[in-house]
Amino acid sequence: MRLEKCWFCSSTVYPGHGIQFVRNDAKIFHFCRSKCHKNFKMKRNPRKVKWTKAYRRLHGKDMTQDSTFEFERKRNRPERYDRNLAENTLKAIKKIDKIRSDRASDHIKNRLKTGKVQRQKEARKQLELGIHLVKAPLALAQDSSLCLPKIKDNVSQAQTEENQPMEE
Amino acid sequence: MIQPQTHLNVADNSGARELMCIRVIGASNRRYAHIGDVIVAVIKEAVPNTPLERSEVIKAEIVRTRKELKRDNGMIIRYDDNVAVIIDQEGNPKGTRIFGAIARELRQLNFTKIVSLAPEVL
Numbered sequence: 430m431r432l433e434k435c436w437f438c439s440s441t442v443y444p445g446h447g448i449q450f451v452r453n454d455a456k457i458f459h460f461c462r463s464k465c466h467k468n469f470k471m472k473r474n475p476r477k478v479k480w481t482k483a484y485r486r487l488h489g490k491d492m493t494q495d496s497t498f499e500f501e502r503k504r505n506r507p508e509r510y511d512r513n514l515a516e517n518t519l520k521a522i523k524k525i526d527k528i529r530s531d532r533a534s535d536h537i538k539n540r541l542k543t544g545k546v547q548r549q550k551e552a553r554k555q556l557e558l559g560i561h562l563v564k565a566p567l568a569l570a571q572d573s574s575l576c577l578p579k580i581k582d583n584v585s586q587a588q589t590e591e592n593q594p595m596e597e
Numbered sequence: 598m599i600q601p602q603t604h605l606n607v608a609d610n611s612g613a614r615e616l617m618c619i620r621v622i623g624a625s626n627r628r629y630a631h632i633g634d635v636i637v638a639v640i641k642e643a644v645p646n647t648p649l650e651r652s653e654v655i656k657a658e659i660v661r662t663r664k665e666l667k668r669d670n671g672m673i674i675r676y677d678d679n680v681a682v683i684i685d686q687e688g689n690p691k692g693t694r695i696f697g698a699i700a701r702e703l704r705q706l707n708f709t710k711i712v713s714l715a716p717e718v719l
Contacts, residue, residue: 430670445671451661453677455698455717 437465439482497529609692612647657681
């Protein structure tokens with residue numbers, strides 16, 4: 430029994446799932462489900478189909494280079510069964526899996542950081558411009574204690590304590 | 598799912614290029630032939646200057662089909678075309694070489710000669 434990777438989306442194909450297609454030059458294509466199989470029959474290039482791992486790796490959406498990938502190489506020589514080895518391997522698989530998924534999610538978080546900062550800036554700008562929709566200008570002028578919250582900046586950390594937060 | 602009138606390619610060097618199925622060997626009203634079944638076929642296209650000629654009726658053994666082959670372990674295999682190997686009455690292949698991949702099922706069905714000649718058994 431061997432866990433293969435789907436040729437189209439790169440997910441693991443477990444036994445009992447999917448179809449294997451053998452081309453005339455004896456190259457075998459494994460598919461995890463009919464969605465991938467049908468896309469293949471349509472001659473779609475997985476590197477151009479947004480939801481596949483191939484696309485995500487190619488366009489830097491997912492982590493590509495990491496030392497944890499070295500553990501999951503394809504090995505063609507069967508190992509002689511050794512109870513200790515099997516036990517240690519199982520423990521290692523769990524640990525490596527956790528590390529790899531943590532690193533992958535960190536990669537994505539870092540990638541999305543710049544967008545988050547940008548969106549916060551834009552939201553702040555919008556609030557400044559449209560403050561008259563939130564609080565009447567007259568009320569703003571009368572109650573000078575009300576004002577916009579400062580951006581939590583490392584530089585201006587001291588200033589945030591002085592200004593009171595804005596009412597909703 | 599090979600039935601009469603189905604055209605099949607030939608995977609050996611017996612001299613035929615294309616066969617047309619005439620009959621599925623088995624029960625009297627047997628509809629379809631799959632990988633591992635014997636069919637009676639007529640040669641539609643042959644390589645010139647070989648012992649086999651066009652419009653000769655011969656027996657063939659199906660080795661690859663476009664219809665999926667289901668295995669007991671849940672594996673499903675589909676090939677790219679419908680291909681047969683020409684055999685004689687005993688089940689020995691007429692050619693000396695086989696081209697392309699062969700399904701493992703043929704070994705259980707006593708077509709050992711075909712399996713041994715095959716470049717790849719899947």
